[in-house]
Amino acid sequence: MSYFEAWNLQKIYRSKRGDTVVVQDFTLKMERGEFVCIVGHSGCGKSTVLSMVAGLNEITGGGVILDGREIDGAGPDRGVVFQSPCLLPWMTTLENIMLGINQVYPHVPKVQRRQIAAYYLDRVGLAGTEHRRPAELSQGMRQRVGLARAFALAPKMLLLDEPFGMLDKLTKVELQDVLLELWNRERLTALMVTHDVDEAIFLADRVVCMSNGPEAEIGDILEIRIPRPRNRAGLLETGEYYLLREHLIDFLENKSHLRPSRPGRPAPGATSATAPMP
Amino acid sequence: MSIATDNPPVAASPPRKPRWNAHAVTHALDRLGLGFFSPFVRLVAGDEPEKQVHEITLNIVLPGVAFAIFLGLWALAASHIRTDAQKIPSPAETWAAWQGIVKFAKNESKKADAFEARMKTVAQKQIDVADSQLPILEAAKAVGNTVEAAAIEGRIQATRERAATYLERKYVGPPTFFTQIATSLFTVTVGFAAATLIAVPLGILCGLSKPFNTAINPLIQIFKPVSPLAWLPIVFVIVTALCKPSSGDSFITRAMLISAGTVTLCSLWPTLINTAVGVAGIDPDHMNVAKVLKLSWTQRIFKIVLPSALPMIFTGMRLSLGVGWMVLIAADMLAQNPGLGKFVWDTFQNGSTTSMAQIVCAVFAIGIIGFVLDRIMLILQRLVSFDERAI
Numbered sequence: 001m002s003y004f005e006a007w008n009l010q011k012i013y014r015s016k017r018g019d020t021v022v023v024q025d026f027t028l029k030m031e032r033g034e035f036v037c038i039v040g041h042s043g044c045g046k047s048t049v050l051s052m053v054a055g056l057n058e059i060t061g062g063g064v065i066l067d068g069r070e071i072d073g074a075g076p077d078r079g080v081v082f083q084s085p086c087l088l089p090w091m092t093t094l095e096n097i098m099l100g101i102n103q104v105y106p107h108v109p110k111v112q113r114r115q116i117a118a119y120y121l122d123r124v125g126l127a128g129t130e131h132r133r134p135a136e137l138s139q140g141m142r143q144r145v146g147l148a149r150a151f152a153l154a155p156k157m158l159l160l161d162e163p164f165g166m167l168d169k170l171t172k173v174e175l176q177d178v179l180l181e182l183w184n185r186e187r188l189t190a191l192m193v194t195h196d197v198d199e200a201i202f203l204a205d206r207v208v209c210m211s212n213g214p215e216a217e218i219g220d221i222l223e224i225r226i227p228r229p230r231n232r233a234g235l236l237e238t239g240e241y242y243l244l245r246e247h248l249i250d251f252l253e254n255k256s257h258l259r260p261s262r263p264g265r266p267a268p269g270a271t272s273a274t275a276p277m278p
Numbered sequence: 279m280s281i282a283t284d285n286p287p288v289a290a291s292p293p294r295k296p297r298w299n300a301h302a303v304t305h306a307l308d309r310l311g312l313g314f315f316s317p318f319v320r321l322v323a324g325d326e327p328e329k330q331v332h333e334i335t336l337n338i339v340l341p342g343v344a345f346a347i348f349l350g351l352w353a354l355a356a357s358h359i360r361t362d363a364q365k366i367p368s369p370a371e372t373w374a375a376w377q378g379i380v381k382f383a384k385n386e387s388k389k390a391d392a393f394e395a396r397m398k399t400v401a402q403k404q405i406d407v408a409d410s411q412l413p414i415l416e417a418a419k420a421v422g423n424t425v426e427a428a429a430i431e432g433r434i435q436a437t438r439e440r441a442a443t444y445l446e447r448k449y450v451g452p453p454t455f456f457t458q459i460a461t462s463l464f465t466v467t468v469g470f471a472a473a474t475l476i477a478v479p480l481g482i483l484c485g486l487s488k489p490f491n492t493a494i495n496p497l498i499q500i501f502k503p504v505s506p507l508a509w510l511p512i513v514f515v516i517v518t519a520l521c522k523p524s525s526g527d528s529f530i531t532r533a534m535l536i537s538a539g540t541v542t543l544c545s546l547w548p549t550l551i552n553t554a555v556g557v558a559g560i561d562p563d564h565m566n567v568a569k570v571l572k573l574s575w576t577q578r579i580f581k582i583v584l585p586s587a588l589p590m591i592f593t594g595m596r597l598s599l600g601v602g603w604m605v606l607i608a609a610d611m612l613a614q615n616p617g618l619g620k621f622v623w624d625t626f627q628n629g630s631t632t633s634m635a636q637i638v639c640a641v642f643a644i645g646i647i648g649f650v651l652d653r654i655m656l657i658l659q660r661l662v663s664f665d666e667r668a669i
Contacts (some may be wrong), residue, residue, distance in 0.1 A: 075572050086561075088582065099571060099581065
């Protein structure tokens with residue numbers, strides 16, 4: 001059995017006017033230490049999948065198994081990095097990281113817990129900002145703290161929900177390097193949602209493409225066999241990168257409205273393949 | 279002889295840098311809610327003088343002019359509005375009455391000092407008498423007359439005890455304006471503290487639990503607009519039933535508890551409602567953090583809910599204290615708690631020629647104290663608030 005397994009994951013919002021199927025038949029297996037990215041158009045339900053795995057959104061069908069146990073609700077065994085850093089503004093950066101560490105290692109002496117927090121703060125390049133509050137940090141620095149907080153939990157799985165979506169291009173590139181560096185050290189099993197094709201290819205071992213919602217499902221899975229450790233310059237030199245990129249963009253532009261499970265039937269309400277869903 | 283011609287031209291000296299940091303001072307003033315002083319500080323520091331002069335004109339001179347116009351209208355009203363017994367006091371009469379109040383308070387304090395000194399001398403005399411008995415006691419002990427010695431010892435003991443009672447005696451005079459202010463402040467503090475202790479936990483429950491909020495919301499909406507005058511009889515019954523009549527010199531009397539209880543009942547609503555709104559409006563992202571970290575119930579309250587709602591709670595407390603101070607004056611009048619309200623009522627009943635002027639003094643005192651209380655709460659509110667954009 002795989003380390004992580006989601007089978008027939010489904011999300012239905014029930015209302016008087018009928019049920020809205022956001023996601024259905026999402027089945028994915030991951031090995032320990034694998035990095036998988038989910039890409040898709042806005043509103044295709046990729047974030048819904050992630051928050052269901054995180055336990056923050058109720059699962060209406062199917063299930064998720066992580067390390068031999070079915071997940072039930074949220075927990076610190078899955079470190080989440082949200083789209084906005086979600087730091088607590090009344091706490092310093094160190095306190096924000098400590099909050100999680102205190103939960104995971106309640107019996108470790110406080111000095112050691114502080115050391116763990118300081119270590120991760122140093123790893124994300126924020127040594128010396130222990131006693132600053134989020135208001136005094138830039139958006140990029142805040143998201144670094146968010147990464148440190150998730151890694152400091154030593155989780156079984158890392159869940160990243162468009163973590164760099166709110167950042168400018170330069171900061172985004174910096175933070176991708178920070179993330180990859182941390183991940184190379186710890187090799188956490190990571191599931192990341194993004195709509196940035198380049199980011200997905202740079203970071204992931206596999207890229208899962210989701211078809212447009214509603215009733216979104218997995219459209220295509222792409223293996224990225226570019227050897228690790230990766231660096232941006234090296235990536236651009238490989239011919240494979242351009243092929244993968246072309247394949248992904250082709251999917252998003254031309255095939256994301258198709259339903260692999262029901263060939264020949266376009267997504268309900270989809271008039272144009274490229275039109276983003278509301 | 280001309281002075282100007284043989285004076286050497288003075289080299290323009292570079293602008294002198296102040297040794298202190300003007301920016302830090304103005305920042306602190308702004309934090310304290312005393313922002314209207316900052317132009318003076320900047321002017322002293324030599325920071326854009328024209329702009330500061332303009333600011334001062336705007337912020338100090340304009341209110342000054344408005345106050346002068348107010349004084350003029352007041353004087354005009356004072357010369358026209360009168361009944362057979364009373365008239366509106368003029369500003370000058372009010373000022374004279376204020377000086378009378380201060381003089382009376384000073385006299386009382388002098389009397390109290392004199393009383394204490396008198397008691398000390400009386401007590402000292404008794405102690406001297408007791409001391410004078412000591413050699414006789416020694417002599418009686420020396421000859422072995424134990425019966426006599428015991429009698430003398432008893433007398434000495436009694437004299438010493440009498441001296442102690444003299445020292446304990448307190449001057450009992452009429453309350454002065456300032457002791458009444460102290461009583462009012464103490465009463466409002468007790469009432470406000472009780473209101474906060476009730477309202478914050480209830481508000482948190484309302485904010486966290488929708489069913490609980492739905493359950494008690496009608497009660498809140500019905501009791502919120504009730505006048506202090508209507509609460510007072512109910513509080514009166516409760517306090518009279520639960521508390522023994524108090525001894526004279528204690529600060530905590532039945533009247534004080536009735537006043538404070540009325541303040542509590544009238545002032546807890548803004549804190550309750552603001553706390554509930556603050557708690558219900560917690561950023562769902564912050565709650566998600568709590569869920570992911572599996573924080574316990576108490577951790578959620580103390581690490582997430584309370585800090586996040588604290589700015590709103592303090593906004594509510596500030597409103598509550600304002601309401602409480604207003605209610606207190608009415609409650610003092612009815613409960614006969616020797617505070618400012620009782621001062622106003624007693625003075626009005628007294629009906630002497632200076633009564634109205636004294637009441638106007640009380641009006642100003644009530645207003646200024648209310649303003650100071652509000653500023654204190656504003657400072658606290660600013661201290662606990664955080665930048666909400668930084669999440």
